[in-house]
Amino acid sequence: MSLRKAAVITAGSMGTALASVLADNDFRVILTTRTQEHADEINRDRQNRKYTGDFRLTENVGASVSMEEALSGADLVVFAPPSHAMREVARQAKPYLSPTAAVIHATKGFEPETMKRMTTVLAEELPQIDPGNLVVLSGPSHAEEVIQRCPTTVVVAAERLDAAEEAQDALINSYFRVYTNPDVTGVEVGGALKNIIALGAGLSDGLGFGDNAKAALLTRGLAEIARLGVAMGGHALTFSGLAGVGDLVVTCTSKHSRNWRAGYMLGQGKPLDEVLRTMGMVVEGVKTTKTTYTMSKQYGVSMPITDQLHEVLFAGKEPQLAVGHLMGRVRTHEIEEIADAFGEKWIL
Known part of the structure; x- marks a missing residue:
């Protein structure tokens, strides 16, 4: 046959x-x-x-x-x-x-x-x-x-x-x-945006910030992914599945991840051009960060991690300063931000 x-x-x-x-x-x-x-x-x-x-x-x-x-x-x-x-x-x-x-x-x-x-x-x-x-x-x-x-x-x-x-x-x-x-939109958005957070996770590791910082980055990063994904027409539940949290975890924590490796080198002080030359293969998260930064403004979606990574990658901002800006954001209620990201209505 x-x-x-x-x-x-x-x-x-x-x-x-x-x-x-x-x-x-x-x-x-x-x-x-x-x-x-x-x-x-x-x-x-x-x-x-x-x-x-x-x-x-x-x-x-x-x-x-x-x-x-x-x-x-x-x-x-x-x-x-x-x-x-x-x-x-x-x-x-x-x-x-x-x-x-x-x-x-x-x-x-x-x-x-x-x-x-x-x-x-x-x-x-x-x-x-x-x-x-x-x-x-x-x-x-x-x-x-x-x-x-x-x-x-x-x-x-x-x-x-x-x-x-x-x-x-x-x-x-x-x-x-x-x-x-x-949910075609949600699956595609999740697969694309996790590369941005993986760059941030590698950068955090390159700076020596440890597991606490990376756990926070993944958690708040997932909220950013869901926030834009839902605004684009994706279903909130998709981001709790394989194309969302599943892909996010593996890309942010693995030695196989090109985006994590690129972020790690950036965290160690290497300039972006050198990082991309060293990688020798496409690092999707770099271009996706630039695209998503623009999209977030068009959709009116708050994406502070993406904003700071954009500044590091394309405006020469020092990674330590970017982290300081993230940590110094105005205080807020977690449940409200989660509800906002996943499109849920909460009565507290």
Whole structure:
């Protein structure tokens, strides 16, 4: 029996990890790459060393520089480029993407220029796909652990339940558990904004502030995420789930997190340009901080952590001074701020 075909765009760390999951689920998978050298490494050596180290891919995974080759006959397509590249790769895919293909994206960020969510970008560039069938995958899922088949739980969201369930069926297995959720906006906002708080958590650790400070940062950061997410149309409960608190915890506390590592270096006094050069891979939280800072003003949402990180990243503010401003904010009642963030009405 011939295997179902899946295409994964592109061959970064998460794309490769999801290709491995699909291969374990009896898909024949083609990863797209920008260079023939990169494709040759995957096809010849069964490895993607830059992104997934020494892990060996199964024979069900191949690679190609040709979008046409990757997408021709594909039953399932996963988009996993950096957020700033999503529109361009979608344009490249458009001529070869079947209107009946299931489309999932696993990118956590906004388009920098337009501040649009990734499903919005895909809907604009792929008119042959019903927007209600576009699926977002998010949750606590470091690619380094997924590809090692460590137990991982994620969520897939789509406007149409059958589209989310189709993605769930394609991806779920003994180590990769998949839940469904109808809240596309909330899942995308949670996945994007947790990277901002992870930068702050790394910065706090780099300054040597300890666990108390980081716990406070995660808690108040979740309130900021929920506050903007609800204002954008997301459901408050989503931020208590895998795409909210789950992804926030793993990204703010793990050595695998690029955003945490970047924040840590900033906390140790390294300038942003040097940090980004050292990382060598996209740090989504940096661009997301700039975008979210603007969005918070447009929506009239209070996001003090995001405001201070924006000052540190783009205005040269000293991290210690930013912390002082956060700690010195006007006193308030916690329950009121929680109620405000999650859209609840409390009578005390």
